[in-house]
Structure formats: C-alpha cells, structure tokens
Amino acid sequence: MSDHLDLPTNLWRLIRRVPALLASVFVAVSLLAPAVQAAEAQPAVADPELERRMLEITSELRCLVCQNQTVAGSSAGLADDLREQVREMLHKGASNEEIISFMTARYGDFVLYRPPVKTTTVLLWAGPTVLMIGGVAMLIVVLRRRSRMPAEAFDPDEDEDSAATGRT
Known part of the structure; x- marks a missing residue:
C-alpha cells in the first residue's frame, strides 16, 4: 500500500495546492474588500x-x-x-x-445642539456644575471625617490579628 492512499497523482497535486489557492483567494478578497466597503460618492450639488x-x-x-x-x-x-x-x-x-x-x-x-437657557433646559446647563460641586462637597466631608478618626482605626495589623483569632 502506498503512502498516498492510492489516489491518482493529479489529485495529490491538487490537494497539495489547496493551501496556496486558499491563501490566494484570501489575499484577493482582502484587497477587494475596501472597494466593496467604499461609500457611494455624493452627487454634485446643484446649488x-x-x-x-x-x-x-x-x-x-x-x-x-x-x-x-x-x-x-x-x-x-x-x-x-x-x-x-x-x-x-x-x-x-x-x-x-x-x-x-x-x-x-x-x-x-x-x-438644538446648543439649547437656550430657560426653565425647561436649566438642568442641562446647571446639572453638570451642580453634580461637580456636590461631588467636591462629599469628598471634603469624607476627608474631614477621616482626619478626625483615631489612627488605630486604620491599623492593618489589628485587623489581621482579629481575623486570625476569630474576634471582631
């Protein structure tokens, strides 16, 4: 029994060329894809x-x-x-x-991309500023509270000791 599984020689030549043929088709399709994707040109305007x-x-x-x-x-x-x-x-x-x-x-x-400032659109104009001021105010409150806490509240060794002994 031959190592070619008794297939005709021409068929083996074709099978060996399939990867090269597939690669050629892939390259051709890749080169043509931008042309297919191209948008239709806008017609020249009359006025x-x-x-x-x-x-x-x-x-x-x-x-x-x-x-x-x-x-x-x-x-x-x-x-x-x-x-x-x-x-x-x-x-x-x-x-x-x-x-x-x-x-x-x-x-x-x-x-309107730039809506007028009036009662129905005031939230669009003032909203980001109000949120920013609120965020800064919350940050200040949290930082002040933390600065008043004793340093032991932030001691990581104590937390590890409590976890090891099972105490809370």
Whole structure:
C-alpha cells in the first residue's frame, strides 16, 4: 500500500495546492474588500449656496440617534433624513429660522445642539456644575471625617490579628 492512499497523482497535486489557492483567494478578497466597503460618492450639488445653508443649519441641530454629534456630522440614517428634509425646506424657500423653529416644534429643544437657557433646559446647563460641586462637597466631608478618626482605626495589623483569632 502506498503512502498516498492510492489516489491518482493529479489529485495529490491538487490537494497539495489547496493551501496556496486558499491563501490566494484570501489575499484577493482582502484587497477587494475596501472597494466593496467604499461609500457611494455624493452627487454634485446643484446649488452650492443652498448646500452651505443646509450645512449651517444642520450644524446647529443635534442628531437624535448619536446625541453627541450634530446632524451635519452624523452618519446615522435619521441624520440623513433630517439633512434631506432641511434641503427640501430650503428649496421651498424657508428661512434658517423657520427650519430651526420647525425642527424645535417637532422634536423639542433637545434637537438644538446648543439649547437656550430657560426653565425647561436649566438642568442641562446647571446639572453638570451642580453634580461637580456636590461631588467636591462629599469628598471634603469624607476627608474631614477621616482626619478626625483615631489612627488605630486604620491599623492593618489589628485587623489581621482579629481575623486570625476569630474576634471582631
């Protein structure tokens, strides 16, 4: 019995080439993958002034999906829809203020990337400051209490002795 399991010579040649063929296919697919992933180019705009205004308006609006990006900078599907809606409104002759008012009426002040300071948004503006002051105040209270505690309260040897003897 031969060590080739009695397979024809041509089949053995093919089997020996499989790893090289697989590697070649892998390299080809890897090289083509970026082309498949490439986004479709945006069509040239008919009116650059309207496009500039659209970018100006959408840079003032918050992406409702991403929440930390403007509609102009977001790649979310909803941001695409909002940009298209702003374009349509601009083509119909709406002013920047009318478009922002429409978006605010539809989505609330949250859609504004820099919401105005008023009673309903004061927490957005003051919240981080209040939390920071509260955290610093708590830190001061804890540190003062610790400074008043006797040094024996922090003696690690005593804790080990208590654990070894079973006392608490």
